[in-house]
Amino acid sequence: MVGQTMDPLLRTVTINTGSQRYSVYIGERLLNEVGRICRESSLSGRAAIVSDANVAAHYGQTTATAFANAGFKISTHVVAAGERSKSFTDVTTLCEDFARQGVDRQSFVVALGGGVVGDLAGFAAAIYYRGIPVVQMPTTVMAQVDSSVGGKTGINLAAGKNLVGSFHQPAAVLADVSTLSTLGRREWNEGFAEVIKYGVICERELLPRLKRPLSPLGALIQRCVEIKASFVEDDEREKKGRRALLNFGHTIGHAIENVAGYGTLFHGEAVALGMIAAAHISARCAGLPAEDLQEIESAIKHFELPTKLPSELSRRRVLEAVFADKKFAEGRIRFVVTPKLGTAALVDNITIKDLEFGLEAIEPSVS
Amino acid sequence: MVGQTMDPLLRTVTINTGSQRYSVYIGERLLNEVGRICRESSLSGRAAIVSDANVAAHYGQTTATAFANAGFKISTHVVAAGERSKSFTDVTTLCEDFARQGVDRQSFVVALGGGVVGDLAGFAAAIYYRGIPVVQMPTTVMAQVDSSVGGKTGINLAAGKNLVGSFHQPAAVLADVSTLSTLGRREWNEGFAEVIKYGVICERELLPRLKRPLSPLGALIQRCVEIKASFVEDDEREKKGRRALLNFGHTIGHAIENVAGYGTLFHGEAVALGMIAAAHISARCAGLPAEDLQEIESAIKHFELPTKLPSELSRRRVLEAVFADKKFAEGRIRFVVTPKLGTAALVDNITIKDLEFGLEAIEPSVS
Numbered sequence: 001m002v003g004q005t006m007d008p009l010l011r012t013v014t015i016n017t018g019s020q021r022y023s024v025y026i027g028e029r030l031l032n033e034v035g036r037i038c039r040e041s042s043l044s045g046r047a048a049i050v051s052d053a054n055v056a057a058h059y060g061q062t063t064a065t066a067f068a069n070a071g072f073k074i075s076t077h078v079v080a081a082g083e084r085s086k087s088f089t090d091v092t093t094l095c096e097d098f099a100r101q102g103v104d105r106q107s108f109v110v111a112l113g114g115g116v117v118g119d120l121a122g123f124a125a126a127i128y129y130r131g132i133p134v135v136q137m138p139t140t141v142m143a144q145v146d147s148s149v150g151g152k153t154g155i156n157l158a159a160g161k162n163l164v165g166s167f168h169q170p171a172a173v174l175a176d177v178s179t180l181s182t183l184g185r186r187e188w189n190e191g192f193a194e195v196i197k198y199g200v201i202c203e204r205e206l207l208p209r210l211k212r213p214l215s216p217l218g219a220l221i222q223r224c225v226e227i228k229a230s231f232v233e234d235d236e237r238e239k240k241g242r243r244a245l246l247n248f249g250h251t252i253g254h255a256i257e258n259v260a261g262y263g264t265l266f267h268g269e270a271v272a273l274g275m276i277a278a279a280h281i282s283a284r285c286a287g288l289p290a291e292d293l294q295e296i297e298s299a300i301k302h303f304e305l306p307t308k309l310p311s312e313l314s315r316r317r318v319l320e321a322v323f324a325d326k327k328f329a330e331g332r333i334r335f336v337v338t339p340k341l342g343t344a345a346l347v348d349n350i351t352i353k354d355l356e357f358g359l360e361a362i363e364p365s366v367s
Numbered sequence: 368m369v370g371q372t373m374d375p376l377l378r379t380v381t382i383n384t385g386s387q388r389y390s391v392y393i394g395e396r397l398l399n400e401v402g403r404i405c406r407e408s409s410l411s412g413r414a415a416i417v418s419d420a421n422v423a424a425h426y427g428q429t430t431a432t433a434f435a436n437a438g439f440k441i442s443t444h445v446v447a448a449g450e451r452s453k454s455f456t457d458v459t460t461l462c463e464d465f466a467r468q469g470v471d472r473q474s475f476v477v478a479l480g481g482g483v484v485g486d487l488a489g490f491a492a493a494i495y496y497r498g499i500p501v502v503q504m505p506t507t508v509m510a511q512v513d514s515s516v517g518g519k520t521g522i523n524l525a526a527g528k529n530l531v532g533s534f535h536q537p538a539a540v541l542a543d544v545s546t547l548s549t550l551g552r553r554e555w556n557e558g559f560a561e562v563i564k565y566g567v568i569c570e571r572e573l574l575p576r577l578k579r580p581l582s583p584l585g586a587l588i589q590r591c592v593e594i595k596a597s598f599v600e601d602d603e604r605e606k607k608g609r610r611a612l613l614n615f616g617h618t619i620g621h622a623i624e625n626v627a628g629y630g631t632l633f634h635g636e637a638v639a640l641g642m643i644a645a646a647h648i649s650a651r652c653a654g655l656p657a658e659d660l661q662e663i664e665s666a667i668k669h670f671e672l673p674t675k676l677p678s679e680l681s682r683r684r685v686l687e688a689v690f691a692d693k694k695f696a697e698g699r700i701r702f703v704v705t706p707k708l709g710t711a712a713l714v715d716n717i718t719i720k721d722l723e724f725g726l727e728a729i730e731p732s733v734s
Contacts, residue, residue: 088462092455099526104694127494130521130532130604154497159466165497166533237497327471 011222015149015229017236020169024149024225026218030176031062031137034110035070038135041172045106046073047135048098050121052081055113055139058182063112063137075101079120083262086120086155088164094124108133108171114140114187115147115267119165122153126168133171139179141191142268145198145224148173150232156262160325161254167237175225177218185304190268192303193249195220197275198227200296201248204342207299245344248336249275252358255321259313265306272305277358282337284357285350292341308364315359322355378589382516382596384603387536391516391592393585397543398429398504401477402437405502408539412473413440414502415465417488419448422480422506425549430479430504442468446487450629453487453522455531461491475500475538481507481554482514482634486532489520493535500538506546508558509635512565512591515540517599517610523629527692528621534604542592544585552671557635559670560616562587564642565594567663568615571709574666612711615703616642619725622688626680632673639672644725649704651724652717659708675731682726689722 010027025037038047047067051060056078067074077097079085103109111121111134118136125134138148154165180188192210199206206223214220228246235243253274257265265273279296282288300307309315326333335350377394392404405414414434418427423445434441444464446452470476478488478501485503492501505515521532547555559577566573573590581587595613602610620641624632632640646663649655667674676682693700702717 088455088459095455095531096524096526099524099530106694123494127490127531127533129530130519130534152497157463157466159463163466163496164462164494166494167497327473 009216009218011218013222013225013229015169015233017151017169017233019236020151022170022172024173024175024229026144026175026177026222026225028176028178028218030174031059031179032066034063034135034137034174035066035068035072037172037174038067038072038108039070041135043108043133043135043171044072045108046075046103047110048075048077048101048103048107049110049112050077050079050094050117050124051112052079052085052114052117054081055117059112059139059179063110067110075103077101079117081116083116083156083257083267086116086262088155090120091124091127091155094120095128098124098128103128105129105132108135110135110137111148112137112139114138114143118143118148119153119162120155122168122170123155123165126153126166131168134168136170136173138173138175140183140187141180142194144175144177144180144221145191146194146228148175149225149228151236160258160321161262175221177221180217186266189303189305190266193268193271193275193300193305195224196296196299196303197246197248197271198224199299200275200279200338200341201245201336201344202227202342207295207341210299211302241346244346245336248338248344249278251322251326251333251335252277252318252355255318255325256309256313258321258325259317260310265310269306272300273307273309273362276300276307276362278336279338280361281335281350281354281358282339285354286337286339286345286347288338288340292338295341307362309362311364315356315363318359319352319355376583376585378585380589380592380596382536382600384518384536384600386603387518389537389539391540391542391596393511393542393544393588393592395543395545395585397541398426398546399433401430401502401504401541402433402435402439404539404541405434405439405475406437408502410475410500410502410538411439412475413442413470414477415442415444415468415470415474416477416479417444417446417461417484417491418479419446419452419481419484421448422484426479426506426546430477434477442470444468446484448483450483450523450624450634453483453629455522457487458491458494458522461487462495465491465495470495470499472496472499475502477502477504478515479504479506481505481510485510485515486520486529487522489535489537490522490532493520493533498535501535503537503540505540505542507550507554508547509561511542511544511547511588512558513561513595515542516592516595518603527625528629542588544588547584553633556670556672557633560635560638560642560667560672562591563663563666563670564613564615564638565591566666567642567646567705567708568612568703568711569594569709574662574708577666578669608713611713612703615705615711616645618689618693618700618702619644619685619722622685622692623676623680625688625692626684627677632677636673639667640674640676640729643667643674644729645703646705647728648702648717648721648725649706652721653704653706653712653714655705655707659705662708674729676729678731682723682730685726686719686722
């Protein structure tokens with residue numbers, strides 16, 4: 001972890017989607033407090049703690065102890081690390097394991113880990129007994145600033161990412177900033193793709209801020225959660241188009257992830273590539289100024305995120321994956337552009353030619 | 368089909384759960400009208416028609432033609448008939464097939480079949496793209512009077528029935544009474560277990576009515592849907608206890624189904640056994656008069672439903688399955704009793720001894 005100093009504050013962001021209200025707690029050494037906070041959130045019964053093998057090794061025991069100390073029954077459920085665990089096979093195994101270990105209608109699920117664990121365990125909680133509560137405990141930058149908040153859960157199909165899932169808002173989110181200290185450099189960096197995205201679509205000041213010392217990290221995470229919350233509260237189920245703006249960089253990013261094979265590129269790495277392509281498309285179709293485009297690319301490079309497709313990935317296959325995922329109406333798709341750094345718009349006039357133009361920008365130069 | 372005469376009326380029941388409002392259409396030869404009715408319900412895009420092999424053979428073509436004639440794109444998806452199809456394996460196959468056949472965010476699912484197809488296709492619709500609309504087209508008595516209405520969808524785990532699922536209200540329900548003419552006698556009869564249940568828990572006049580000619584059948588189905596609707600509207604997610612009254616006979620019924628192996632006994636047959644046991648428990652613990660108990664048993668016999676457990680099923684294993692499914696607090700469980708025919712109550716003081724007493728009543732006599 002780069003340049004972080006101790007920040008003793010417990011920061012709280014409250015999310016109110018209309019259908020549900022919950023708090024996001026952000027702070028140091030929160031794992032130890034999770035049992036107490038869950039009690040205060042009116043949770044009871046058994047805590048079914050789901051994590052992946054890596055996270056369980058680091059934080060499983062601390063978390064289990066915190067729940068036990070607060071008087072909860074617990075069960076633990078460990079999945080393999082990595083995007084491949086976001087599958088029907090893993091949901092099945094998890095639900096059968098819940099049943100075997102006595103997880104019942106009165107229990108709740110605890111998703112301790114990164115985006116994959118949050119999506120998988122959140123989805124299992126959404127469908128087990130037709131829905132039991134889930135507490136999200138994100139342990140990566142990406143999960144803390146983005147995926148743990150907002151209630152989207154899901155798994156992948158062969159045909160595409162997150163094609164199956166539920167909207168299932170958490171009962172609470174606990175982002176323990178201390179857990180980020182065990183992230184590898186690549187995992188740390190990939191999380192900042194989503195932070196850069198927030199800067200691009202609604203708060204351009206974030207981009208210069210990311211080049212200064214990040215400490216206290218809790219403050220940055222809090223700001224990201226507030227931004228995410230504003231989109232989610234306004235449009236919980238992505239019906240009005242506003243929540244869709246959060247998909248900036250994701251249409252092409254998802255296609256890249258799919259073609260590369262899930263887990264080859266990290267989600268944030270694919271999104272970084274998708275954002276560069278989307279920024280070039282924005283310059284061509286929506287008037288994004290050249291200096292704004294450069295600032296986006298510069299932020300991406302600052303976090304050592306990729307700016308060119310891996311050489312084995314053909315542009316044509318990425319384009320085909322976009323076709324498979326998106327609906328073309330008269331040769332045009334809906335697409336999120338940024339007309340000016342700090343703003344975003346959902347337009348429906350992006351053509352195949354425009355997409356090709358964007359993909360050219362991330363084409364590795366032939367040497 | 369017994370004693371039915373032609374009933375040209377289109378009957379409609381409107382369901383309003385607060386979160387959603389939809390209509391149940393009941394009538395003859397409705398399959399031909401489904402495209403038009405779906406258009407009028409503001410559905411568009413592709414209709415993904417899910418049915419089982421038996422139902423597809425009888426009604427698949429008619430339904431597909433009706434959608435095509437109304438200008439819908441269609442795709443068809445056939446699962447194996449029977450309770451075993453309510454599995455994660457089948458949901459996975461179905462969702463992958465949706466993706467392959469171009470079912471997208473703008474599409475809707477059509478569940479053409481009995482309770483299994485309704486539960487399975489309804490659940491797939493609930494989670495595909497985090498939820499697309501479903502139109503229920505029930506083709507069995509059981510599905511028309513009960514499972515197609517109210518939004519419960521789900522699949523079975525090894526550990527128990529319907530342990531995984533979603534609440535997903537349909538966009539519309541079309542109960543074509545004509546389709547009941549192809550039911551076998553056993554399937555026909557099993558559907559009346561749920562009708563008898565409505566009589567027991569809230570409308571005792573239903574029981575004598577069932578012994579008179581059933582025609583017009585549409586009127587009886589309409590009354591059942593109205594009863595179901597009153598419970599669902601009051602308590603969509605079974606939070607307040609009122610919807611739980613619909614589980615009369617189901618606690619022991621589900622245990623019997625589980626122990627027998629899914630598909631051995633029909634759902635209605637297991638519920639009939641569960642109702643007899645629950646009626647005896649009601650006589651012991653809630654003052655159900657002997658003549659009311661007899662009237663329940665008589666209605667069950669009238670539809671040739673079982674009154675004794677199959678000889679290979681041990682009472683002990685059924686009891687163990689109840690233990691596995693229900694939470695015992697200080698040796699007592701929550702259980703639906705009928706203190707008087709036409710009424711029901713959720714009580715929490717039923718003991719293991721009481722359950723054993725109920726199970727003795729359905730024990731085959733040793734010969």
